Amino acid sequence: xADVKKIxxxxxxxxxxxxxxxxxxxxIVMDADLAEATKTGAFKKAFPERFYDCGIAEGNMMSIAxxxxxxxxxxxxxxxxxxxxGRAFEQIRNSIGYPHLNVVIGATHAGISVGxxxxxxxxxxxxxxxxxxxxxxxxxxxxxxxxxxxxKAAVNHDGPVYMRFGRLAVPVVFDxxxxxxxxxxxxxxxxxxxxxxxxxxxxxxALEAYEILKNEGISARIIxxxxxxxxxxxxxxxxxxxxxxxxxxxxHSVIGGLGSAVSEYLSENYPVPVLKLGVYDTFGMSGPxxxxxxxxxxxxxxxxxKARKAVALKK
Amino acid sequence: xxxxxxxxxxxxxxxxxxxxxxxVHSAKAGHPGGSLSIADLMAYLxxxxxxxxxxxxxxxxxxxxxxxxxxxxxxxxxxxxxxxxFPVEEMITLRHTGARLQGHPDMKNIPGVDMSxxxxxxxxxxxxxxxxxxxxxxxPWRVYTVLxxxxxxxGQVWEAAMFAGNKKLSNLTAYVDFNNLQIDGSCDxxxxxxxxxxxxxxxxWNVIVIDGHNFDQIEEATLAAExxxxxxxxxxxxxxxxxxxxxxxxxxxxxGKAPGDEDYAVAVKELDEMLAGLM
Numbered sequence: 001x002a003d004v005k006k007i008x009x010x011x012x013x014x015x016x017x018x019x020x021x022x023x024x025x026x027x028i029v030m031d032a033d034l035a036e037a038t039k040t041g042a043f044k045k046a047f048p049e050r051f052y053d054c055g056i057a058e059g060n061m062m063s064i065a066x067x068x069x070x071x072x073x074x075x076x077x078x079x080x081x082x083x084x085x086g087r088a089f090e091q092i093r094n095s096i097g098y099p100h101l102n103v104v105i106g107a108t109h110a111g112i113s114v115g116x117x118x119x120x121x122x123x124x125x126x127x128x129x130x131x132x133x134x135x136x137x138x139x140x141x142x143x144x145x146x147x148x149x150x151x152k153a154a155v156n157h158d159g160p161v162y163m164r165f166g167r168l169a170v171p172v173v174f175d176x177x178x179x180x181x182x183x184x185x186x187x188x189x190x191x192x193x194x195x196x197x198x199x200x201x202x203x204x205x206a207l208e209a210y211e212i213l214k215n216e217g218i219s220a221r222i223i224x225x226x227x228x229x230x231x232x233x234x235x236x237x238x239x240x241x242x243x244x245x246x247x248x249x250x251x252h253s254v255i256g257g258l259g260s261a262v263s264e265y266l267s268e269n270y271p272v273p274v275l276k277l278g279v280y281d282t283f284g285m286s287g288p289x290x291x292x293x294x295x296x297x298x299x300x301x302x303x304x305x306k307a308r309k310a311v312a313l314k315k
Numbered sequence: 316x317x318x319x320x321x322x323x324x325x326x327x328x329x330x331x332x333x334x335x336x337x338x339v340h341s342a343k344a345g346h347p348g349g350s351l352s353i354a355d356l357m358a359y360l361x362x363x364x365x366x367x368x369x370x371x372x373x374x375x376x377x378x379x380x381x382x383x384x385x386x387x388x389x390x391x392x393x394x395x396x397x398x399x400x401f402p403v404e405e406m407i408t409l410r411h412t413g414a415r416l417q418g419h420p421d422m423k424n425i426p427g428v429d430m431s432x433x434x435x436x437x438x439x440x441x442x443x444x445x446x447x448x449x450x451x452x453x454x455p456w457r458v459y460t461v462l463x464x465x466x467x468x469x470g471q472v473w474e475a476a477m478f479a480g481n482k483k484l485s486n487l488t489a490y491v492d493f494n495n496l497q498i499d500g501s502c503d504x505x506x507x508x509x510x511x512x513x514x515x516x517x518x519x520w521n522v523i524v525i526d527g528h529n530f531d532q533i534e535e536a537t538l539a540a541e542x543x544x545x546x547x548x549x550x551x552x553x554x555x556x557x558x559x560x561x562x563x564x565x566x567x568x569x570x571g572k573a574p575g576d577e578d579y580a581v582a583v584k585e586l587d588e589m590l591a592g593l594m
Contacts, residue, residue, distance in 0.1 A: 028451060052447065052482070060474035063437045067444020070422065070430050071379070073452065075444075090434060091471075095441055099422050099431040 006169040009200075010108040012147025013165050014039025017076065019148075020155060021047045027074035027155065030065060032058045037167070038078040038108040058088040065103045066095035074155055075103055081110035081164060085126035096160045097133040104154045104161045110140075111251035112279060112296055113168040113201060115289035122284030128256020130162045131229050137182060138229040140164040140250075140258075142203035143173040146226055149180035157182060164200065166251075168289040171204040173224075185232035191221030194310045195239035195246050196303060199225045199258045201293075202249040202277075208300030213307055220307055231261050233269070240266055245310040246274045249303050251293075254278040273313045275306045316531050320363065324530050326593050327397060328358035332559040333586040334393035334406045340579040342410035345418065348569040350390035352494045352527070352554040353461055357394040359533045360459055369399035372426040378456045379445045381430040383438025384463035384492060385419040386571070391428065392416050400427035436469030438462070439489060443479045446487035446547070457541070461490045465497030467508035473518065479547045480519025487547040488540045489520075492527065494556035496567045515549040527552025561585055 017029055021043055033056045035041035044051040054061035058079050065077040077084070084107040085092070096103045112122045130138050137157060141147035147165060154161040161182075173188075185197070189210050198206035203224045213220045221243055223235060240246060246266070248259035259276030266274060279296055293299060316324075331354045339345035361367065365378040382391045389409060396403045408414035415424040419433025430445075432438040442460035449456055466472060479487055491511055499505050508514070512522045521543045525532035533552075540548035556570070557563025560582045574582055 028448070050451075054478060055481075057471075057474035057478070059437075059471050060440045060443075060478060063440030063471070063475070064444035064447065064478065066437075067381075067430065067441035067446075068448045069444075070441065071445050071448040071452075071454075072375070073448050091437055091440075094431070094434040095437045 004171040006171055007144040008166055008169045009141050009144060009147040010039045010165040010167060012141065012144040013106055013108065013151055013163070014042035016148045016151035017043040018046045020152060021050065025050070027076065028052060028068055029076045030054055030061055030078065032056055032061050032079045032083065034079055038106060040076070040078045040106065058083045059091040062088040062091035063095040066099070066101050069101035069103045070099070076106050077103060078106035078108065080121060080123070081107040081126040082121055082123035085129045085162065086123060089129055093133050097136055100135050100159050102159065104163060106163050106165065108165040109167045110164045111166060111200070112284040112292045113166050113251060113289040115167065115292060116286050118286035119283040124253045124279045124284065125256065126164060127228055127252050127258065128260065131256060131261065135159050136229060137161045137227065138164070139182065139227050140200045141226050142200060142224050143170060145172060145174040145176065145178055146180055149178065150226060153180055153182050166201055168201065170201045173204050173207065180226065183227045183230050183232060185223050185225045185235040187221065187223050187235065189220065189222035191219040192243055193219045194307045195221040195223060195243045196249060196307060197223045197225050197236070197239070197246060197258065197262055198249040199228060200251050202251055202298060205298065205300045206249055206303055209303035209307065212300060212304040218307060218311055225258055228258050228261055231265060233265050236262055236265055237270055240270045240272045244272055244314055246272060247277060247303065247306045247310050248274060249277040251298055252278050254280055273310060275310050277303055277306050316534050321530050322593065324358045324362055326590065327362045328354045329586060329590045329593060330397050331358055331390060331393040333583070333590065334396060334403060335389040336560065336574065336579065336582045336586065338389045338392065338406040338409035339573045341407040343573050344410055345389055345573055346386040346571050347389070347573070348496065348556040348563055349384060349463060349492060349494065350387045351558045351560060351563065352556050353387055353390050353492050354559065355528050355530065356461065356490055356533055356552065357390050359530060361394045361398045364537060365459065366456065369427070372400060376454065376456055379429045379458045381438045381442040381445070381458070381460040382420050382432050383442065383460050384435070384466050385433030385438060388418065388420050391420055392425070395427040435463070435466040436471030439472055440475040442487060442489070443475045443484060446479065446484040447482060449486050450484060458487045461492060464491060464493045464495060464502050464508055465505070467491065467511060468506050476515060476518040476520065483545045484547045485544050488537060488550060489547065490550045490552055492554050493551050494554045496556045496565070496570065498570050500567060511551050519546060521546040521548040522551065523548065524551045524553070527554035528558060559586060559589065
């Protein structure tokens with residue numbers, strides 16, 4: 001896919017904030033000394049008087065954001081996923097989640113594709129952590145286009161939204177007429193033998209896996225699940241009934257993420273095998289992002305292998 | 316402060332204290348000590364100072380209040396009830412299953428509660444966010460918050476203080492209920508946050524130290540804070556934990572314990588006598 005245009009989802013976040021800034025002035029953007037990296041810096045540059053840097057104090061930033069939201073104003077609060085979902089978990093739960101306030105948390109540098117910074121900065125737990133907060137909406141966009149559209153949808157959402165973005169430039173999968181809707185999975189490829197439900201940067205890999213499997217005579221359905229909570233159970237149930245086996249693919253721990261959400265739903269409603277591809281209960285490590293994705297088995301070939309195993313279970 | 320107003324506020328504070336005791340007794344749990352110590356401040360804020368309307372609890376231009384020391388919820392509820400936000404009789408539903416008067420303030424369900432709070436250190440940050448919003452969107456209202464002294468051991472308090480000082484949030488007034496007692500003992504023994512005046516000054520705040528049971532001083536400090544245009548104000552209130560109920564005063568054990576029936580009867584007698592003396 002060397003000729004495919006690649007942009008990081010965090011760039012979609014920054015670009016959408018700037019566009020929103022041109023459209024409306026009823027919101028504030030906050031960061032915790034990472035504006036250049038999270039891409040809120042683009043908004044800061046365009047609208048310096050509407051940007052507030054909290055310094056390196058993520059918990060404080062989340063509670064400040066809650067206070068702003070409690071006055072009826074919109075607010076984005078940004079940091080790396082590790083320090084948003086991790087360090088500031090309790091502030092998000094108690095200051096934002098419990099009162100169900102309209103704060104959009106822009107969490108970038110999620111997953112192992114952070115790369116060289118290593119395990120301390122590679123958050124593979126954030127979806128799991130955020131899923132436990134009642135009323136939290138979690139969105140993990142697949143590409144730049146979806147990230148851009150999801151940010152614009154999130155600002156109008158009633159209740160807190162956790163948005164997960166990546167550092168690494170990844171293939172742009174969707175074109176401008178792609179429609180994003182919170183809570184809706186999207187079937188990208190039709191298929192009957194197995195369904196691959198992917199999220200984030202694994203969506204592009206899943207589309208590659210589709211071609212690999214197609215050449216082997218395996219018909220794989222591909223679903224992009226950008227919203228992990230609330231889960232689009234309708235599309236999951238339909239896939240389980242029609243293809244009989246599911247593979248989930250995420251750049252996140254297999255504990256607590258998309259795979260868990262799908263398994264939890266299906267085990268109670270329509271039990272079928274769910275094979276989870278993700279980070280297997282281990283910390284990350286330093287290295288170039290693309291080498292790490294190879295090393296951790298988060299590639300199209302790895303998805304294809306899971307799909308073969310899933311199909312074999314049907315025999 | 317003129318004598319008439321002082322008498323009215325004294326009566327309000329006494330009624331608040333009585334309802335705190337009623338609520339905590341009925342709940343068989345809760346935090347009477349630190350609720351009683353802020354009753355005078357609560358009476359001043361809600362019966363005199365703040366721009367609020369019990370008929371329209373969410374009116375946009377109201378002053379905001381955040382009880383950062385959320386465990387003093389009985390004091391906030393009793394104040395709101397006597398101010399007319401909901402029936403005083405509801406106090407005895409405090410902490411009961413299904414009641415809206417939760418153990419810690421819940422902004423979603425209780426009229427007049429501007430912010431959910433209870434996890435220490437977070438309330439002041441929320442108040443800072445409100446003050447920032449008011450400044451940014453050019454709203455004239457002020458934000459008031461009350462911290463516990465033990466609460467000031469939370470690092471987040473100082474993250475919030477640093478930010479508020481740095482951003483010159485002069486529309487924010489933070490009161491610290493300095494009764495010098497926390498759950499595990501006196502603040503000095505546990506992990507003293509003192510000297511709070513010097514700490515807040517170092518973080519860029521205007522600081523005033525007062526007797527938290529003296530209405531003249533409460534009013535004077537609160538009005539003085541409004542005249543400062545480039546700093547938030549911290550008002551360190553020296554208070555007596557359990558103030559108004561003789562056996563609870565300055566006794567650490569009454570931080571988080573409800574009076575049984577016998578103790579309750581004594582408290583009621585004392586507070587009713589105090590109220591009768593004021594009428």
